[in-house]
Structure formats: structure tokens, C-alpha cells
Amino acid sequence: MLYSCTALPLKLDVFLPDLLVPREWLAGYPAPALPALDWLLAQGEVTTTGAWPRPLLDAFGAPADVSLAALSAEGEGLEPGDHGWLFAQPVHLRVDLDSVALYPLTGQEISLSESAALVVELNRNFAGQGLLFDAPAAERWYVRVDRDQMPVTVPLRDARRGRLFDHLPQSRGSLSWQAVQNEVQMLLHSHPVNAHREMIGQSAVNGVWFWGEGDAPTRRQHGYQAVFGRAPLLAGLAGRQAGEPVLQPAMAFADIAPDVARAAWGIDALQVAFIRNDVEAWTAALLQLEREVFMPLRAALQGGRVRTLNLALPRQADSLMVALDAGRLEGAGGWWRRWRRPPRSWTSLQQAADA
Numbered sequence: 001m002l003y004s005c006t007a008l009p010l011k012l013d014v015f016l017p018d019l020l021v022p023r024e025w026l027a028g029y030p031a032p033a034l035p036a037l038d039w040l041l042a043q044g045e046v047t048t049t050g051a052w053p054r055p056l057l058d059a060f061g062a063p064a065d066v067s068l069a070a071l072s073a074e075g076e077g078l079e080p081g082d083h084g085w086l087f088a089q090p091v092h093l094r095v096d097l098d099s100v101a102l103y104p105l106t107g108q109e110i111s112l113s114e115s116a117a118l119v120v121e122l123n124r125n126f127a128g129q130g131l132l133f134d135a136p137a138a139e140r141w142y143v144r145v146d147r148d149q150m151p152v153t154v155p156l157r158d159a160r161r162g163r164l165f166d167h168l169p170q171s172r173g174s175l176s177w178q179a180v181q182n183e184v185q186m187l188l189h190s191h192p193v194n195a196h197r198e199m200i201g202q203s204a205v206n207g208v209w210f211w212g213e214g215d216a217p218t219r220r221q222h223g224y225q226a227v228f229g230r231a232p233l234l235a236g237l238a239g240r241q242a243g244e245p246v247l248q249p250a251m252a253f254a255d256i257a258p259d260v261a262r263a264a265w266g267i268d269a270l271q272v273a274f275i276r277n278d279v280e281a282w283t284a285a286l287l288q289l290e291r292e293v294f295m296p297l298r299a300a301l302q303g304g305r306v307r308t309l310n311l312a313l314p315r316q317a318d319s320l321m322v323a324l325d326a327g328r329l330e331g332a333g334g335w336w337r338r339w340r341r342p343p344r345s346w347t348s349l350q351q352a353a354d355a
Contacts, residue, residue: 009306010262010300017052017313018282019286032286034290036298044309045323052314054319056233066216066218069086069142069214071233071236071237072236075233075234075235078142080217082147086213088133088141090110091209104139109139110138121188126180130149132144140232151175155212169210185206224264226263226264227265228250229266229267230249234264251269251292302326307325307327320349
């Protein structure tokens with residue numbers, strides 16, 4: 001593929017959580033064919049760094065202990081101020097014989113009007129406890145908290161492992177967060193919104209998952225000319241730089257602007273399916289990424305549109321950083337490095353994702 005001479009050689013950092021999943025999660029499912037992704041992984045130099053979201057925070061100059069919820073709230077257009085913030089992710093809790101599973105709801109499964117009605121009920125009941133809920137999007141809720149009442153929480157992506165009761169928020173102040181969580185479930189369960197949803201065969205919004213505590217965001221500098229993606233966390237991080245670069249949507253490489261020389265791209269297409277343990281939906285999303293992201297990236301590296309490509313691929317305990325340089329690809333003087341090392345592919349890296 002040839003690129004216009006007016007397109008700038010691009011330095012691109014791609015952040016892609018939930019590509020490298022535990023091997024037992026895919027047990028019994030055929031491995032998808034991903035030749036373009038395998039080529040990218042085989043060409044790159046691999047190093048390791050901290051667990052997610054450390055690579056993303058490092059890239060934007062944010063401290064590791066910053067509140068992800070406060071950053072995301074700012075990315076939604078809310079004003080974090082001096083308050084503490086948590087995600088209050090709306091979920092469907094499904095009780096099985098010996099366990100409870102949580103399923104985060106998507107924007108296709110809950111409407112903004114439903115979320116607004118449920119949040120009004122939560123605020124009516126919890127205002128006296130210093131909690132203020134907000135729902136800037138149907139599937140994304142937040143709660144503002146007094147800083148001295150912030151709990152210790154477990155991220156939603158980690159709560160899917162093990163017993164759910166072992167991951168409930170732990171109080172550090174006088175407010176009992178497990179009591180708050182139980183009361184939220186009772187309020188949501190009895191709300192007319194859920195009565196209507198169950199009547200028409202939809203899953204009830206019968207819980208929230210609190211997480212994302214940390215220090216208040218501070219203004220930081222980063223070197224990106226543009227930031228692409230959909231996640232409010234990206235928008236919050238991008239807004240840390242003077243000039244306030246606007247988060248630009250990008251679902252495929254074709255959406256990346258040609259006049260940008262340094263960019264970050266956050267891809268969250270795999271997250272919901274992984275958290276919901278939906279292997280089939282996750283595989284379908286991965287094959288779409290192969291067509292719309294990995295194949296075009298390979299062509300862009302070979303054709304000169306991309307000069308350097310850095311892939312940040314989180315695993316359970318760390319993250320792999322895969323660095324590619326267009327001048328060091330096979331056929332451009334880099335063949336001897338691949339001859340001296342074992343073959344690398346998505347399958348080989350994924351098999352070690354639970355290490």
C-alpha cells in the first residue's frame with residue numbers, strides 16, 4: 001500500500017488491553033488466524049513493564065497512584081475538584097448455585113433515561129452520607145466521595161477472577177462500603193426501571209462495582225499531537241497538557257489523521273467481552289482488529305506511513321511493550337535478529353499471559 005507524500009511519518013503508541021489473555025480462558029476454542037498481528041509481534045523488540053494501566057499512565061506522565069475514576073470523570077466533562085471519585089459501574093449480578101458473577105452493561109443494554117432514573121434514586125438515598133452519583137453516559141456511572149471516606153477497591157477487570165465476595169470494597173473511614181454496596185443492590189432491585197426491564201426480558205441493573213480510587217489528577221505534559229480512542233480515561237489524560245488536545249474517535253487505522261506525526265491510540269474493543277467471559281464475542285472483536293488495525297499497521301510500516309510503532313499489551317501481572325522501527329524490518333537490515341531468536345506470535349505470547 002502506498003501513502004500520500006503529504007502524510008507525515010507517524011510515531012504511534014497503541015494501547016491494547018485484553019489481547020493477551022490467560023491461556024485457560026480460551027481452552028476448548030480454536031485459536032484464530034492472525035497473520036498480520038503475528039508479523040507485528042515477530043518484527044518487534046519486546047520488553048516488560050508494570051501491570052495495566054501503568055504503561056498508559058507512564059506514556060502521559062501521570063503518577064501510578066492517580067485516581068483513574070477522577071481522570072475519567074474529567075474526560076467526561078465533569079469537574080473533579082478536591083473530592084475523591086470512584087467508578088460506580090452499573091452491572092448485572094447473576095447468582096449461580098455457588099457463586100455470583102458480574103456483567104458490566106454496555107450502552108446498547110441500558111438507556112440514558114434508565115441510568116438517569118436509577119441515579120436519581122441513589123442520590124436521594126445517599127446524599128446524607130456524602131455520596132453523589134452521576135451518569136454522564138448510560139453505561140458509565142461515577143460517585144463523588146469525601147476523601148477521608150475513600151475505600152480500597154479492586155478494578156472491575158480483576159474482580160472477574162476468584163470469588164466476587166473476596167473483592168468487595170474495604171472501608172478506611174467511618175463509612176461502611178460493603179453496607180453501601182448492599183443498600184445499592186436493594187434500591188436498584190426494587191426500582192420500577194428494573195421491574196420494566198425484567199418484564200420485557202432484559203437483564204436487571206441490580207448492582208454497581210466501585211473502583212478507581214487514588215490521588216487527585218495534576219496537570220502533566222506529554223508529547224502527543226493527537227490522541228485517538230473512545231475511553232474517557234484517554235480524554236482525561238489528553239487534557240492534562242496545555243492546549244487540551246481533543247480525543248478523536250478511531251476504530252480503525254484509517255481513522256488516524258494523516259497530518260499527525262506523534263499520536264497515541266487506545267483500543268478498548270476487547271475489554272467488555274473479556275470481563276463478561278464471552279469468548280465468542282471476544283474472538284469476533286479480535287478478528288475485526290486483525291482486519292481494521294493489524295493489517296493496515298503492517299502495510300503502514302512497510303509503506304512508510306508509520307516510522308515507529310509501540311504496542312502496549314497488558315497481561316495479568318505485567319505488560320509487554322513491543323517496539324517496531326520501519327528501518328529495522330525484515331528486508332531492511334533486520335533479518336539477522338529474527339534468525340537469532342525463537343519465533344514469536346500471538347499464540348506464544350498469549351500462552352504465557354497467566355504467568
